Every structure is written in structure tokens, then in C-alpha cells.
Amino acid sequence: MxxxxxxxxxxxxxxxxxxxxxxxxxxxxxxxxxxxxxxxxxxxxxxxxxxxxxxxxxxxxxxxxxVVNPVRKATFSIPIVREQVEDAGLIYSHRVVAQRLSPIPGHIAVRLGLPEGERLVHLRAVHYADGKPYQLEDRWINPHVVPGLEHAGFRDLNANEWLVRNAPYLRAEFSFSAENADRRDARLLQTRQGQALLILHRTTWNDLGPITTVRVVFQPGHSFGADEGRDQAAKI
Amino acid sequence: MxxxxxxxxxxxxxxxxxxxxxxxxxxxxxxxxxxxxxxxxxxxxxxxxxxxxxxxxxxxxxxxxxVVNPVRKATFSIPIVREQVEDAGLIYSHRVVAQRLSPIPGHIAVRLGLPEGERLVHLRAVHYADGKPYQLEDRWINPHVVPGLEHAGFRDLNANEWLVRNAPYLRAEFSFSAENADRRDARLLQTRQGQALLILHRTTWNDLGPITTVRVVFQPGHSFGADEGRDQAAKI
Known part of the structure; x- marks a missing residue:
């Protein structure tokens, strides 16, 4: 060689x-x-x-x-937030702000390809690192395609980790955007209203339909990175 | 089959x-x-x-x-901004705000792995779609590893497109973050100060060293997306 x-x-x-x-x-x-x-x-x-x-x-x-500007391959996987916090040497904790079966609004229906008003599990939660807000999630989970969901509480094992371990996905869609913190984001993240926030929307599907869609709000100053050409999978 | x-x-x-x-x-x-x-x-x-x-x-x-949460492969390539604008059915234009050989500041030196103060080409430019600001770029280009750079003006053919066509890269690094628009960002993007902006930092290398590092600022409301599991390459 x-x-x-x-x-x-x-x-x-x-x-x-x-x-x-x-x-x-x-x-x-x-x-x-x-x-x-x-x-x-x-x-x-x-x-x-x-x-x-x-x-x-x-x-x-x-x-x-x-080929000068080739299509490159990058690898990624969905992160377990607890592990990211602990890998940074910080203490992880987690709080469920709200969890209930609710009819989905129009923009979520469009994203999931489901009829508006269909009832999914709606969950809002905060991940903490050393007691400080690390990221927010506002998540819809589809109980019709995730076996065992009815027995999951998400107060002990958070939804992110439960889903990564129990709901294999076949397709994922991501988007990044930036938003000024509204009153609720600011309160939960302990920052000021108007603060620029990095937002990730992530939706996953299995062969039965959409599993979950989540709006992740990162703490102010967070940057999300990937290094193509090294053997590291990005955590999206 | x-x-x-x-x-x-x-x-x-x-x-x-x-x-x-x-x-x-x-x-x-x-x-x-x-x-x-x-x-x-x-x-x-x-x-x-x-x-x-x-x-x-x-x-x-x-x-x-x-393997329930496997490492997935996604594909990507570096976009030509002009093509993205034209593919959206809009008219592309471009303005170089500043271009000169300048010593690199500390944070750029760290990112590129070059000594602080080394002189690279510093370029600031605006891409427009139908005459409205589409994205800003603040870019450093390393003339020592890019042949032909001394003859490139970037007023006719913009630096993004020139580099994609003339500077093959072997490794790329990306990161996304969010920032509140400062006075200059706001003026060039024709938006208000404090507006949340999605920022992409992208750095590329060839076998001789770093080619370029760019801070791309997207217009307000822009979202950057990828769809893994479909045969579409993300344009990062």
C-alpha cells in the first residue's frame, strides 16, 4: 500500500x-x-x-x-444530552416543565405529515449542567409508532435518552436557525429577552411514521460544530 | 433483490x-x-x-x-451562493466591501493554526438576492496555499465561487452559532441591531495548510437544513 x-x-x-x-x-x-x-x-x-x-x-x-468540490460524507448521531454534560465534567440534571397528550398545531402537523389536531405527547423540559440551564427542549412524541411509550414517565429518564435507547429511527431531518429569546425562553434559560439563541429542529421517522420532533434551544453562546475529514461523528 | x-x-x-x-x-x-x-x-x-x-x-x-442509535452518514458540499440564489428564482448580485492583505488576529490564527500576525487576504462582502442582502461573508484567504490567488479580484467572480472552483480542499470544519446583530451586521444586512442571526464558521484545508476561514452571516429568519436518509447533499 x-x-x-x-x-x-x-x-x-x-x-x-x-x-x-x-x-x-x-x-x-x-x-x-x-x-x-x-x-x-x-x-x-x-x-x-x-x-x-x-x-x-x-x-x-x-x-x-x-471533481474539485465533491460531495463529502460526514457522519453524525443523535447525542444523549446527559452524556455530553457529563463528558464535560459537569453534573447533569433535568426538569420536566410540562407533559401531556395534546392536539398538534398546524406547523407541527405539516412537519410530521400528520393531520392537524391529532393527539401526541407534548413535553417541555430543561437540561441542566451544574445546576445551570444547558438546553431546552419542546418536543412532540408520537405514541402510535413508539412501543412502550405509555409506560415512560420522563421524570427519571429524560425523553431524549429514552428515545435514543428505545426508538430506533430510519430517517432524520435537522435544521438550524437563530431566534431572539422570548419571555419563556429567557426565563427557562435564565437569560435576557432578546438574547440571540441557536435553535435546532430535529425530526425522526421509523417505518411506521414520525417518531418525534423537537425544538432544542441551546444556552447563549453555544456553538454546534462538525469536523469533516476526521473520524469523528457530529452529534446533532 | x-x-x-x-x-x-x-x-x-x-x-x-x-x-x-x-x-x-x-x-x-x-x-x-x-x-x-x-x-x-x-x-x-x-x-x-x-x-x-x-x-x-x-x-x-x-x-x-x-445498533439502535447508529452513526449515520450524511453528505454535504460547499454551496455556491450565486447558484442558491438563482435556484430560488432570484437575481444574484454581490458587493466587495473591503479586500486587503492584513495581519491575522489571534482568534483567526488559532483557528487556522498559523502564527498571529501572518498576512492573509482579508475580504468582506455581501451577497444579494433581488437586491436585498442575502448573506454576509467575512473571510480570510491564505495566498500561500492557493495558486493563482494573486490574479483573482473577486469583484466580478466572488470569492466563494472562485474558491469552490479553484481551491480543492481535503478537510473542512464547520460550526453554527447565534449572535445578536452588531451595528455593522445590522447595516450590511439592512436589519435592526440586536436581531438574532445564524452564523456559520467554515474553515477548509488542503495538504499544504489552511485555505480559507469564513464567517457567514445569514439573513434574519434563514434556516439551514439537512435531510438524512434522502439522497440529498446538504449545502454547508
Whole structure:
């Protein structure tokens, strides 16, 4: 693999330095094998490394072309908030502000693809780190697709952790936005009204339908990050 | 594949309905082949579908286990802002507010891993959609790793598009946060001071070093979304 790696490094350098440019067809394997005094199989291995990185598009007949702004793969998983707090060396606690079966309003119905007024579990809760508000969640959970939900209280085991452990999802949708804190957000997060807050909406589905949709409000100053190209999964 | 697909559906259903739970070892291929009256190769294909979805962890000796909150793969690429605006049916325009070679301040030096005071190209620009501010960028570009930068003006072709087309990157780092608009943000975005704004910091590297770091400020109300499990790449 050492030889293949050094060929891959050289080809990558040519792409980065624009010797070979977006959309251009690069020399074929046989020519590269001659240039690098390597076996064709070794060249093939090297080009596959770059194809996996997204920098080359290999097609059987059309040859191999350079892709400058490739579609990259990033990995992510849904975080357990308690673990995030504890991993930061802080003490986790949790408070359920409200929990009841309620008819869903229009914008939640649209997001879930369910009829307006259908009754789901509505939950509002605060996660704390060392006794200070860490994040808020305003969540709707669909009891029709989550077995065992009727026995879950969420006062001991919070809904985030319960769902991650008990409700496998097949599809997830996320969006980030920013909002000025309203009176309620400000009170629960112990901040001032108008404070800029990072908001995450996350919705998950299994094969029976929508599982849950949650509006997560992060504490002021929180930033959500991801590092593509390292072996770290983002926690969204 | 039809038979394999229906076996995959049934196994997925058992995981979703918690018949087979997190960490549990599922029956081996031979037993499943008997249960489903299928060839072992077909069962193998079905289990591979679920492994690709992240719901099963297959190991040669340890057998196949259920993963309830798997690490998922999402795809993304860096957007060309002009295309995003035009895809929305709006007219794109662009204004460079400032562009000069400047010494980098401490927080940029830390982010890029370069010495404080090193001189990079500092650029501030506004992207417009139908003449209204769409997003701001405050960007540092490293001329030492981007060939051809000295000839790029960014008044005709904006820096975002120039870089996407001319500066292939190998690693990218992102973070989202929320900030209250300061006087300058408010003026350039034609909004009020204090307005909550969604901020994206994005930094890219090639094999020579950091290419660019940019602070993108979205127009008020903008939300950034991704839909995992569909074949759509997020534009970050």
C-alpha cells in the first residue's frame, strides 16, 4: 500500500495545485503505471483512494475525471444530552416543565405529515449542567409508532435518552436557525429577552411514521460544530 | 433483490419494534435462511442492506448485533451562493466591501493554526438576492496555499465561487452559532441591531495548510437544513 499511497499523494497534489482541473480527464491507468513505474493494480488502488475521498469520479467507459468540490460524507448521531454534560465534567440534571397528550398545531402537523389536531405527547423540559440551564427542549412524541411509550414517565429518564435507547429511527431531518429569546425562553434559560439563541429542529421517522420532533434551544453562546475529514461523528 | 428486500424489511421491523434490541445478537444467517425459506446468499444481502443503514453491526466471529442509535452518514458540499440564489428564482448580485492583505488576529490564527500576525487576504462582502442582502461573508484567504490567488479580484467572480472552483480542499470544519446583530451586521444586512442571526464558521484545508476561514452571516429568519436518509447533499 505504501507505493499506492505515494501515488495517491502525488495525484492529490496535482489536483490541489490545479495541474489537473475540475472535469478534466486524467491519464489512464496504463499511462500512470508507466509514469510511476508501478503495477496497474497499484495505480488502480491509488486512484480508488482518491475516488473514496471524492476527488476523482471513475467511470468504466468515460475514464477518470477530477471533481474539485465533491460531495463529502460526514457522519453524525443523535447525542444523549446527559452524556455530553457529563463528558464535560459537569453534573447533569433535568426538569420536566410540562407533559401531556395534546392536539398538534398546524406547523407541527405539516412537519410530521400528520393531520392537524391529532393527539401526541407534548413535553417541555430543561437540561441542566451544574445546576445551570444547558438546553431546552419542546418536543412532540408520537405514541402510535413508539412501543412502550405509555409506560415512560420522563421524570427519571429524560425523553431524549429514552428515545435514543428505545426508538430506533430510519430517517432524520435537522435544521438550524437563530431566534431572539422570548419571555419563556429567557426565563427557562435564565437569560435576557432578546438574547440571540441557536435553535435546532430535529425530526425522526421509523417505518411506521414520525417518531418525534423537537425544538432544542441551546444556552447563549453555544456553538454546534462538525469536523469533516476526521473520524469523528457530529452529534446533532 | 425482491426477496432480500422483504427480508430486510422484516428484520428492520423487528428492530424498530424492539423485538431485537440494542446490542443483541440476532440469529445467524443459516437460521434466518430456514426461517425465511431463502438462500443464505439472499439473507446475507438483506443483512448487508441493514448494515449499510447502520442498524446492524456485522463481525466475522462475533456475529451480527443490533445498533439502535447508529452513526449515520450524511453528505454535504460547499454551496455556491450565486447558484442558491438563482435556484430560488432570484437575481444574484454581490458587493466587495473591503479586500486587503492584513495581519491575522489571534482568534483567526488559532483557528487556522498559523502564527498571529501572518498576512492573509482579508475580504468582506455581501451577497444579494433581488437586491436585498442575502448573506454576509467575512473571510480570510491564505495566498500561500492557493495558486493563482494573486490574479483573482473577486469583484466580478466572488470569492466563494472562485474558491469552490479553484481551491480543492481535503478537510473542512464547520460550526453554527447565534449572535445578536452588531451595528455593522445590522447595516450590511439592512436589519435592526440586536436581531438574532445564524452564523456559520467554515474553515477548509488542503495538504499544504489552511485555505480559507469564513464567517457567514445569514439573513434574519434563514434556516439551514439537512435531510438524512434522502439522497440529498446538504449545502454547508
Amino acid at each position: 505504501r507505493k499506492a499511497q505515494s501515488i495517491a499523494d502525488e495525484v492529490r497534489r496535482r489536483i490541489v495545485e490545479l495541474k489537473w482541473r475540475e472535469g478534466e480527464r486524467i491519464p489512464d491507468e496504463a499511462d500512470l503505471a508507466v509514469e510511476f513505474s508501478a503495477a496497474r493494480a497499484t495505480v488502480n488502488k491509488a486512484l480508488q483512494v482518491l475516488a473514496d475521498e471524492g476527488l476523482l469520479d471513475r467511470r468504466r467507459r468515460a475514464g477518470t475525471r477530477v | 425482491r426477496k432480500a428486500q422483504s427480508i430486510a424489511d422484516e428484520v428492520r421491523r423487528r428492530i424498530v419494534e424492539l423485538k431485537w434490541r440494542e446490542g443483541e445478537r440476532i440469529p445467524d444467517e443459516a437460521d434466518l435462511a430456514v426461517e425465511f425459506s431463502a438462500a443464505r446468499a439472499t439473507v446475507n444481502k438483506a443483512l448487508q442492506v441493514l448494515a449499510d443503514e447502520g442498524l446492524l453491526d456485522r463481525r466475522r466471529r462475533a456475529g451480527t448485533r443490533v
